[in-house]
Amino acid sequence: MRYCINCCIHLLPNDLHRQCFRCRGPDHNNQKCPVCRGENKIPLYPDSKQMKWLAVLEVRTDHCESWNGLFCLRKGKLCSLMFGLIIMTLVMVSYILTGAKHGLLLIPSPFHYGAFASNPSLMDNESLSDMKDHYQPSKMNISYVKDYPSIKLIIDTITSKIEFITRQRPDLEELRKQEPHMFSVIPNKFLPNSKNPCWYEEYRGNTTTDPYATNSYALYSKRFRIIFDYLRKVFWNHLYHYKDKHYRLRCLPHFYIIGQPKCGTTDLYDRLRLHPDVRFSAIKEPHWWTRKRFGIIRLRDGFHDRYPVEDYLDLFDLAAHQIQSVLQSDAGRERGKRNNIIIGEASASTMWDNNAWIFFYDNSTEGEPPFLIQDFIHAFQPNAKLIIMLRDPVERLYSDYLYFASANKSAEDFHEKVAESLQLFEGCVLDYSLRACVYNNTLNNAMPVRLQVGLYVVYLLDWLTVFNKDQILVLRLEDHASNMRYTMHMVFQFLDLGPLSEKQEALITKSPASNTRRPEDRSLGPMLPTTKAILRDFYRPFNTKLAQVLFDDAFLWKRT
Numbered sequence: 001m002r003y004c005i006n007c008c009i010h011l012l013p014n015d016l017h018r019q020c021f022r023c024r025g026p027d028h029n030n031q032k033c034p035v036c037r038g039e040n041k042i043p044l045y046p047d048s049k050q051m052k053w054l055a056v057l058e059v060r061t062d063h064c065e066s067w068n069g070l071f072c073l074r075k076g077k078l079c080s081l082m083f084g085l086i087i088m089t090l091v092m093v094s095y096i097l098t099g100a101k102h103g104l105l106l107i108p109s110p111f112h113y114g115a116f117a118s119n120p121s122l123m124d125n126e127s128l129s130d131m132k133d134h135y136q137p138s139k140m141n142i143s144y145v146k147d148y149p150s151i152k153l154i155i156d157t158i159t160s161k162i163e164f165i166t167r168q169r170p171d172l173e174e175l176r177k178q179e180p181h182m183f184s185v186i187p188n189k190f191l192p193n194s195k196n197p198c199w200y201e202e203y204r205g206n207t208t209t210d211p212y213a214t215n216s217y218a219l220y221s222k223r224f225r226i227i228f229d230y231l232r233k234v235f236w237n238h239l240y241h242y243k244d245k246h247y248r249l250r251c252l253p254h255f256y257i258i259g260q261p262k263c264g265t266t267d268l269y270d271r272l273r274l275h276p277d278v279r280f281s282a283i284k285e286p287h288w289w290t291r292k293r294f295g296i297i298r299l300r301d302g303f304h305d306r307y308p309v310e311d312y313l314d315l316f317d318l319a320a321h322q323i324q325s326v327l328q329s330d331a332g333r334e335r336g337k338r339n340n341i342i343i344g345e346a347s348a349s350t351m352w353d354n355n356a357w358i359f360f361y362d363n364s365t366e367g368e369p370p371f372l373i374q375d376f377i378h379a380f381q382p383n384a385k386l387i388i389m390l391r392d393p394v395e396r397l398y399s400d401y402l403y404f405a406s407a408n409k410s411a412e413d414f415h416e417k418v419a420e421s422l423q424l425f426e427g428c429v430l431d432y433s434l435r436a437c438v439y440n441n442t443l444n445n446a447m448p449v450r451l452q453v454g455l456y457v458v459y460l461l462d463w464l465t466v467f468n469k470d471q472i473l474v475l476r477l478e479d480h481a482s483n484m485r486y487t488m489h490m491v492f493q494f495l496d497l498g499p500l501s502e503k504q505e506a507l508i509t510k511s512p513a514s515n516t517r518r519p520e521d522r523s524l525g526p527m528l529p530t531t532k533a534i535l536r537d538f539y540r541p542f543n544t545k546l547a548q549v550l551f552d553d554a555f556l557w558k559r560t
Contacts (some may be wrong), residue, residue: 148530151419154426155537161429162541164457169465170371175379178361178371182309186252186380191327193338197381198251198323203239211235215314216292216307217283227282231317238321240328249320249327250313253281254342255385255495256377258463259351260453262399263389264477267514269346271488274508277497279319280344288312289373290349294356319343342495351388352452352459355441367436378466385495386467391477392557393454393543394535398527401449409524415531417448422538425451434458454539457546464549474550478557485509 176183190197205211210232212218218228240247257265272278286292292307319341326339350373357369377384390396401414424447428437437443438452438459463472473494480487488509492500500508526532547555 148533151422151534152537154422155534157426158422158429158538159541162434164461164545165433165435167368167372167435167462167465170375172379175371175375179376182376183379185309185313193327194323195338195340196251196254196319196323196342198249198320200240200247201250203246203248207236212314215311216305217286217311217315220304224283227318228314231282231314234321235317238317238324240324248317249324251316251320251323251343252313252381253316253345253384255344255387256350257344257346257348257387257389259348259388259459260390260396260456261348261450262396262403263348263391264480265346265348265389268387268389268475268480268491269344270514271484271508271511272344272491274504274511275492275497275500276504277340277342278344278495279322279341280346281315282318283315285347285349286312286315286345287347287349287353288315289377290347290353291356294360296356316343340498342497351463352438354439355444357439358441367432367440369439372439372462374463374466384467384471386463386472387491387494388456388460388472388474389477389480390456390474390555393456393539394532394557396454397449397451397535400453402524411525411528411531414449415528418451418531418534421447421449421451422534435462451538455542457542457549460546460549476554479554481513 187199190199203211212228212232215228217224238248240249257269259265266284269280269284273280288307288311293309293312295304295306323339323341323343326341354369354372357371361370397418398414401417402409405413424443425437428440428443432440435458438455444450444452460472460474473490475487475490485505543556547553
């Protein structure tokens with residue numbers, strides 16, 4: 001045989017061929033060996049007459065029966081198959097989600113939520129990510145059906161369940177048990193020579209101590225660090241020294257702008273802060289009473305460390321420094337003179353947001369919160385003044401949607417979210433009281449739009465259980481927009497503020513409006529007429545009760 005048949009057949013790659021001990025003999029020639037020359041075919045000449053019928057035997061050098069080659073081929077096919085399955089899965093998921101949203105599926109979507117869970121004990125220790133699990137598919141799922149008569153049936157069910165029942169006000173001792181630290185920090189009485197509630201607190205730190213080192217507002221928010229850097233620099237200059245001790249002036253707000261979101265509270269805040277006798281917290285919306293004191297920054301992100309009351313009081317140090325300057329001036333020391341500077345706080349969540357109660361207070365009132373924000377504010381400040389700015393709840397909801405929705409905003413999408421939210425709210429009122437549903441954290445987080453924020457009268461009645469009616473000023477955004485000078489005079493009179501010069505008044509009343517609708521949101525146009533009709537029907541009984549409580553039919557919002 002001219003060539004080694006065993007060698008040339010079994011050792012295909014050149015690197016392996018060179019390692020074959022049979023082909024390194026004296027008769028082997030690399031130039032003549034077809035395998036060494038890289039040819040595809042190797043002729044084999046047998047010298048046996050019995051094999052003449054095999055004239056030419058073709059032996060392929062790319063021998064596909066090699067196990068290594070076969071393994072690589074199978075591995076490539078497996079990877080291609082897996083990649084194809086992944087693409088198919090993503091396409092199916094996309095189809096399910098988009099089909100469920102637009103009502104295109106032939107079978108009910110598992111992502112719709114229906115009736116509200118009737119067992120409140122299920123919610124005591126649940127995680128925030130599992131809140132929607134309490135909503136099971138309803139028998140008649142019309143979350144995405146743009147059919148006014150069908151949705152009207154849901155509204156009629158909700159209306160039939162509306163009852164305005166006066167809540168029981170908790171005792172002061174019960175409040176002390178819930179927040180003992182807060183009651184140990186805030187005193188019962190304030191300085192008599194200050195219109196604003198203030199008191200002196202002993203400061204036990206030394207000159208090297210950073211008074212704001214542990215302030216949660218400074219730690220968790222970069223944009224407030226500049227403010228606290230300034231406060232650190234001037235802190236020691238504003239301490240009051242008496243009998244070898246240091247005292248700092250602490251203050252709470254004299255008045256609160258408590259609501260509602262997307263009702264003009266930012267514009268009211270910006271105008272009020274231009275008044276020479278008005279100061280505000282270092283942060284416009286601290287959200288301390290409703291969220292931060294419970295450790296909530298964003299409810300969807302879970303809980304953080306709770307912000308102590310000292311962190312909240314730090315926000316008023318800038319205003320306290322100015323009040324202290326008045327109190328310690330020569331004019332301030334004269335008999336009969338007092339400080340007229342007042343401090344305000346403008347968290348638009350204060351009126352309505354009691355979502356955190358279920359995580360911190362025992363549920364002993366059949367799904368209703370045993371303690372509300374106003375209970376604690378009244379315990380410390382029974383003479384506090386409250387300002388509420390409202391607008392047509394139908395328009396408020398659409399503005400709220402445009403402001404907070406992140407993507408795919410449209411009038412059609414808003415309609416679908418309203419329909420789904422109404423269905424969820426109906427499921428709740430079938431099992432719970434109106435108050436329990438309004439303050440229910442699980443329901444409020446499940447609804448795609450915040451229907452409950454527009455139920456103004458429910459919140460107002462609860463505030464009236466602890467505060468007198470003459471301590472609450474309720475305004476309409478529509479009136480504020482049409483006659484700003486009139487509404488600002490109402491606010492000045494309510495807060496008992498001094499007169500202004502014409503120049504000061506013009507500065508306050510003629511400045512441009514704040515926090516208006518963004519241009520990209522204006523381009524989306526108004527809501528669908530059907531959606532507006534649905535929301536009108538939903539809010540009508542609540543607006544009627546609100547107009548009765550305030551003795552003002554303007555709160556029916558018939559002309560808007």
